[in-house]
Structures are given as C-alpha cells and as structure tokens.
Amino acid sequence: MKIGLVGGGLAGSLLAVYMARKGHEVHVFERRPDMRGGQYEGGRSINLALSMRGLKALEKVGLDVPVLEQAIPMHGRMMHDLAGNLTYQPYGKDGQAINSVSRGGLNIQLIQLADAYPNIHLYFRHRCTHADLDTASATFETEDGSSMEFQGDYLIGTDGAYSAVRDAFQRSNRFNYSQSYIDHGYKELEIVPGPGGSFPMEKHCLHIWPRAAYMLIALPNPDGSFTCTLFFPWEGNPSFTSLDSDAKIKAFMEEQFSDAVGLMPNYLHDFNTNPTGSLVTVRSYPWVRGKAALLGDAAHAIVPFYGQGMNCAFEDCRILDECMERHPGNMAAALDEYQVLRKTNADAVADLALQNFVEMRDRVGDAGFLHRKHVEHDLAELYPDRFRSQYELVSFSNEPYRYAWDQGVRNGALLDYLIENKLEDQLGDRALLTPLFDRFL
C-alpha cells in the first residue's frame, strides 16, 4: 500500500519505519530542512524525557539501545528552594529512571533508520498546503516555490500540534476539536557545563525550582550543560509582560533562582532573544476520516509537564502497529481500532499533564505533599504486588493512561486514609494493609 505521512518529526519518522516493516511504500513529507545537514543546533535544542512507553515503541524497531546510549537517566526530582536548599524525591523504585534525550539527536537517529529502508522516501522542505481526506491526496509547496502532488492509498498526519492535515479534518462535518492554552508561556535558558565538561549540578536528576505560580526546570545534556525552561505567566505580576526591562529581569531571576543564575552566564541575553513559546492542549475526534488519519500531537497535543508528549506519540505508533497486525491487509479496520483504543488514553494523558503542572510548580515545594510522596514510595517498595503509584504507571509501565489516571484517584483515597489515621509507621504491617488495598484500590 502507498502511504503518505505528512510530518517527519519524531512521530512521523518512527511511524514510517513501522509502516515500511509491514511492506508498505511510505512517503514522508517534512516542512523543515533535513536535520542531518547540520541545520539543526545540537545540544542547545530542547530535550525530552523518554520513559518506558517511548522505549517500548523504539525497542520494536531496534532503536532503544542506541538511543539510551545518548541519554542521561534521571532517577528523581531535585527541588531547589529560594535559599538554594535541595530536596530530593525519587520517581520510582531503585533503578527506575526517565531519560533526558536531545529532541534533535533522537530525530536524526530516527531519520537515519528510516532512510535505510528502500521503501521509505523522504522529502524535506515540503510544506503541506492542501490535503484531501477522501482521496488520500495532498499538495506540497517545495523549496523553490513549486508545488508537488501526492496521491496514495492512505494519508496520515503526523505534523504536530498545528497540523495541516487536521485543518482538512476541521473543514469536514462533525469534527470535534478543541485547542486550549494555559496562562503560562515558556522560555528556554541554559546552565553551562562546569570545568572540563563536568556537571555543575547533580547529573541524574530533573531539577525543579517550584515557585507556586511558576517554575524553572532543568534537564541534563551529555556535554555537562542543562537545558532550563522557565514556565511563567504571560500576563500579571510577575509575568513575561511585567518583566519589561533588563533590570527587572535581573532582579527577578536573582531573587527567585539565586543558585541557578550563577550557572547561567547568558540568561539575560537568552531571556531577551529566545522566543516565548505557548502551551496548548489539543483534543480532537475522529482521528480517521475517509482515507486519512491523525497520529501524535496532530491528534492530541498536550502540555509538557508529565514528559509524555513524545512517549504518547510513540505509543500511538506501537498500538497502530499492533492493530495492523490484527487486521493484515485491512488498513481501514486497523485505523479504526487504533482510534478507538487510543482516544480515551489521549484524553487521560492530557489531563495528567495539566494536573502535573500544578504538582510540579506548586505542590513539590510543600512538606505535606512530600510526606505523602514518601508514604506512596514506601507502599510501592513494600507491596509491588498490590500498589503502583500513578507516576510509575505513567512513566514505568505500558498500562493505558486511562488506567493510570483512575488508579491515581484510587491511590489518593488510600493515601488520605493512611495519613488521616496516622498509620504511616505501620506501613510494613501487611495484615493491616491488605484489607485497605482491598477496600481502596
């Protein structure tokens, strides 16, 4: 079958490989230039947290080991308070970690793999200007301004949160769609490497400066630097709007992130010149119409606070691959099963990501919350057969996101009960806990 993929980013390039392995003829159209040409700035670009769902999808095409070789495991969160005091909270059990990877580096690895398949055809600097869902055809504007027509058996939009293919869905009848922006934007800053490429902060952590109404985070890069992201209100005081002079930016940064600014020699320049990004949640349905489909951010963009956007898109690819295996030769049936299986989980991870923003920027600075996390961690260590935290289910399992959401609600009721009844010292008592697991979980 001849498949057109609009978008050769992370989701598109992985999906191309999955499709090629099924024997399809795959044409991938990417708006941007070929990243392998060096047009991509390596370590400076945003990095991502790769966790189990993403790894499982990469494993199926043999990319998990090569990608992990370039990644830095992060075993927990390191919270920085106003005075620079540190508090550590592990993400999971011993050995469990999420992985800081370079978005650009990973995309290049995926493009290289895709390019090795003779039945994958890559087109760069091809911008989709029109898509027809019923005929699986599309028009692209190429580098020299000329236009190119594609005509296939299926057309799949893997072109991200501002998908051109989804625009065609939106012009069709009865397409449910929402785009919802949070009140915060983001700005990338950089902590530079220490002497000789050493890490100026604890390497194997995701660092957070939680400040209730906003936060700074930092993820490690292999060269000893950290990519920092400030999540900050667009309006109000303080906000991107209110910090309208170098003096105000400096005073704010030094007061709020005193231990970080000393490691960010270029923060004022970066603050003034790096773009401010917006953060959107996109929900849509159906994802399949006529001979066309949506996958990844094009179908369900989420905010980045659970580190699941890429993992969810990769899981989309893996689940669609399983649907194709169950319906060999019947792409319509495979796509329909894919959308039914994935929709509720995409909605769940969107909600998880919004919820985690409040947790990261506000609650992780709170002693009561950290106590609760300790109790949760102890339960997970003591009763791996009975108790899994929501974080573990999201990041260290392949259970459906919807299950993780629901289980998080049930876990919360159990934790409330244990803390209200001051049972924290008796967590090792299996005879006490078993009926509580039965009751709450």
Next chain:
Amino acid sequence: MKIGLVGGGLAGSLLAVYMARKGHEVHVFERRPDMRGGQYEGGRSINLALSMRGLKALEKVGLDVPVLEQAIPMHGRMMHDLAGNLTYQPYGKDGQAINSVSRGGLNIQLIQLADAYPNIHLYFRHRCTHADLDTASATFETEDGSSMEFQGDYLIGTDGAYSAVRDAFQRSNRFNYSQSYIDHGYKELEIVPGPGGSFPMEKHCLHIWPRAAYMLIALPNPDGSFTCTLFFPWEGNPSFTSLDSDAKIKAFMEEQFSDAVGLMPNYLHDFNTNPTGSLVTVRSYPWVRGKAALLGDAAHAIVPFYGQGMNCAFEDCRILDECMERHPGNMAAALDEYQVLRKTNADAVADLALQNFVEMRDRVGDAGFLHRKHVEHDLAELYPDRFRSQYELVSFSNEPYRYAWDQGVRNGALLDYLIENKLEDQLGDRALLTPLFDRFL
C-alpha cells in the same frame, strides 16, 4: 467610527441598528441574497422561541411590539406519549410565555429597520474570504466573482457558528477554541394546517414527543401549520443511518409518533429530501483581538434545546450597547468590558442548552420528573419573592445565565429535600418554608 459587520443575520442586523444609533457608520456584509427579494421561503423555514432577553434587546430599538404581532405565544410544553395521550406542563406563571417566531420573518423586519438608517450600508451576496484583525480590514467575494475590500475602524464577526472572522482569530496566537458535536442530528418535517387555517393541535404550546434517546418537537406558525423537528441519532439503532428505506422510515414514524404522522401528509418526502443538520457547541476566547471582535453564534454557538441561541445573541447586542454607553468614544474599552461580562454567561447558556436536551427528550416523559416540576411551579407561584425556577430565570428574566445555572443547582437541592421528606402537601406553610429557603437558596 466606521464599523464593518460580517454577517447580516439576526445578530448582525440588530447590532447594526445599535451601532447606527450611536452615530457610527456601519457596513453590513451578508453572504446570502437579500431575504426581502422573496428568495426566502416564509412559513416553511425553521422557527425560533423568542423570550424575555430577546424582547428586551428588541425593545430598545422599538421592534418588540411589531415582532410580537407576528408571534404565537407558547405557555407550556405539551407532551405526547406513544399512545397519543397528552400531558401539559406550564413554562412559568400565568401570562408568561415564550414566543414562536419565524426566523426569516424576524430577519426581514430587522433588515428593514436597519435599511431605514442612512448610516447603515447593506451588502448582500458578499462572502468574507479574508479578515485582518489588526487593521479591521476584510475582503469579500461578490456575486459576480469580483472581490471587494473593506477598511474600517473596527470589524465585528456576526457571521454565525461557522464564522469566517473567527477563522482569522483561530490563526492568531493563543486563541482558545472548541467545537463539539452531539451525537444527534435534526430533520425538519411539517404538520399542515387544519381546515380553513385552523390549528390541528393545541396552538399555544411547544409540543414534544419525548422518546428518551430522541424526540420530535413542534412549534406553531401563524398559518395553522407546525414546524416539526426530529432530533435523532446519526448512528446506531434507530438512527438516520439505520432508517435507510421508505418502509423503515414509515414503520418507525408510525410506531413512535402515531398521532403526529396523521397530520404530516408529506413526512416521507420531507424525511428523504430535507437535509439532516448537525448540532454543535462552539466555545471560544478571547472575542476581541486587535480591531476585531466576535458576537453571537460566531463567539459561542449553542445547541437549540433551551431556545436561547437568538436570545443570547440579542442580549450580547444589548450588553455591548450598554458597554458603549459606559465608554463613550472608547470602542476598545467597550468591547473589552463586553467580552468579560459575556463570556461566563455564554458558557453557562451552552451548558443549560445541553442539559435541557436530556430533560426534553427523556425526563419530561417521567412521572417523578413531572411531580418535581409541579412542586417547583407551586413554589414559584406561592413565593415569587423567594423562589424563581431556572426556566423562569432563563426565559422570563434578564438575570445573567450564570446566575440561572447556579440557582438551578440550589433549587435542585431544595426540591430534593422537599420530596424526600414528603413535604409537598405543606408548601403553603410559609413558616415551614422560610428556613428552608434560607438554608438552600
């Protein structure tokens, strides 16, 4: 000030009059032909329920009396069960009624009024193909295929649920938007007049055939006919999809709406040839950006089940007019106050309309629900100083929709208490009721 209004439907033509009365130069661009040219089919078109909010907005421009002269008051709902038995439920107190009006007739009255203002310029068959929010300019395709440019001080989109102006908002950054379709579509059918233009059913009612998963409704027209609308699932059994032959349509209609089909001689033809409409809720924000704004369905389309779409759009006009009065000469301030005042109420009426669909198609056929409505009605009659039903607040008051939603929740708790404690026979006991009003409302 030079104002461009994109859309000369109900909201656009009323807003034009409001703007003209403030001394502005108003240009109204309508995609469709001039309805006054007879291109509009009179009594066959859908009719609408005009209630207090709409009347108040019309009153300010002197149109309330002329419009009511063409309208038919409906004092309550008449429910038809499977056997054709009738149950009546009044909408409010004696004398309170919503009014069945012809959409086309009302629009013509508004256009005639607008045309009488020398500072209103009407353009028909002008389709908006581009709008620029920052410069208040727009491009229109005219009847002969040529294009026309408009350049004003402000541009306002009153062009309905599928607004072209809103498309320009959607291409701007951080615009929150959702379109959500319900699983039901609608089909118009017609009950023909009785002998000599008499009414073959009770004239002063909105008739409902509630069938749980779907419903038929009918509103009276001055010529003795009723415009019927079948709200029915798109998919499933039964649905528009499953009724795929004349025999199936006939069997279904005769079984479910036995007393109505006898009055609808052309229903099979109408069912097969009338289009099936879809029902969407549109939410968006902001409604003001640069030199442009959205009003009415363009900003907040709702499903028709509370009969509030037009009333809400007319109330938008009235509130914006009040904002212009509070900020003379400062359109930016007026528009900003308008959007802040209206957004929460537009969200509330969207939820009210969705909630009322369940009530109309399902609950009005239930004895427990009707008992509850009786209790509510008695409270409203006995204690006009203390108790107003949600229906009364929505249809017979100008209180904010948000207040009506909240008060409906509080009323519900009081009704639950009265019925659970079997106090229905003591509603006249003010000494008993007063502390309950204090407690619940």
